[in-house]
Amino acid sequence: MFIHAENEDAPCVVGALWIDPKLGVLAEIPYIGFGTDQFAVPSQWFRQEQAPNNLLFRSEDLQVSLFGCRITRTVQGSYLDIGRLRVQEAVFAERSGNIDDDLRVTTLVSHLDGLAKWSGLSSVKWDSEPIGVPPQRRGHRIRYTVQSNQGFDWMQGAARMRLKTHWRHDGKMPPGIHLTDDTVLESRFRQPRPVSDHLVEHRKFRDLMSLVLGTGARFFGHSIRDQRFGMRTLDGKIHGADYERLIAATTVVDHYRQTSDAGASDWPILAAKNLSPENLTWWARQYDNSRRFILPAASTLQRSNVFAEDKVVNASMSIEALGASIGPVGGERPTLAGTKKSTTTYFYRIIETVGIDASAIAGGSVELARALANTYNTIKHADRGEFPDGLHTIYAGRLSLMLIRMAIVQRLPGARAAVATYAASWPVRRIIEGMNADGVSVKSGRFCTSP
Structure with missing residues (x-):
């Protein structure tokens, strides 16, 4: 069901939510245009073409905060009408506070194709030592240490950027220990900012990475972190904030695009270790005045076929x-x-x-x-x-x-x-x-x- 802030006493709005590989998060809401109070709310949205900008979607095991909703389609049938909404940004968690507030976050994380290999960053370190075993046999004890690698950071205007690693259990069943070890690009502002502000800074690094590798470094995932998506206890207190999945309509095409060759680029012009924080700060400062020669080449590398x-x-x-x-x-x-x-x-x-x-x-x-x-x-x-x-x-x-x-x-x-x-x-x-x-x-x- 979809929860809105217009009238708490109105009946729930029901519908379906899914991800379109080209358009992002879409919602379809069935309603009957006239004659029943059960569908009065969605009927008003689609007849007046004024749906709420923000909604909260709840199902049995899923909560999604929807921001920037706009009507893209209405179908009037003989007995049932259907309205479609396109969502600008969707966060797979419930946000505290006023549902009508615009989405602003302090931290955005992007997963970039090929970044782990190029950067050389990893959360996993290991060493081995021989151990005593019966004669005619060889044995080694291997010790793994798993810890997030904070990489390095630099400033881009008001944003502090960082290359770091994220590791997590990937959910595979035993035997064995299965981890996913990602290298990510993170931006952080002192005060919450729109997602678009974060993405402006992320694209500057992504374009440099594409030019260095010679292959398209695509965004294949985002997550956000902000106190309004914090972890709450029963007493209402917030105890930190976790990273929550974000889908943005402006980058969703990258998530489903055929994997680029970025991960297979063995001949970058520069190794990531040769890029200093000062280099990256300089690049970001020059970027806006260099768009005429950066964007045509970088955009070609980032497209397939x-x-x-x-x-x-x-x-x-x-x-x-x-x-x-x-x-x-x-x-x-x-x-x-x-x-x-x-x-x-x-x-x-x-x-x-x-x-x-x-x-x-x-x-x-x-x-x-x-x-x-x-x-x-x-x-x-x-x-x-x-x-x-x-x-x-x-x-x-x-x-x-x-x-x-x-x-x-x-x-x-x-x-x-x-x-x-x-x-x-x-x-x-x-x-x-x-x-x-x-x-x-x-x-x-x-x-x-x-x-």
């Missing part, structure tokens, strides 16, 4: 934006259109900034920049005729994404040496060697395929 043309366009948008902000570099004069900068100029600046060796496929940075810019412009402008060759587009997308990832990460203080090492590593060579194997090279500023 992206067309090669989309990769070229989005990566090239980022390259144009960052190339314009870098300023002139040596040797760019051949890329200019008279005295004006061209798309080739921006590609050239990025190539020179990260310093990849493309001599195996191109006659120099200018030639490679022209080929990448030409592929981008041919895809973008309809008056250029057909789309470029598919194989050329695939490699242009791979090269462009690799270049912009390195160029953005290189901006972090102290990251230049790590990016230089990465530029000469296998992930970059793999693209070059793949082009050689497929007979793709650059001639006269264009991609071409040898027989």
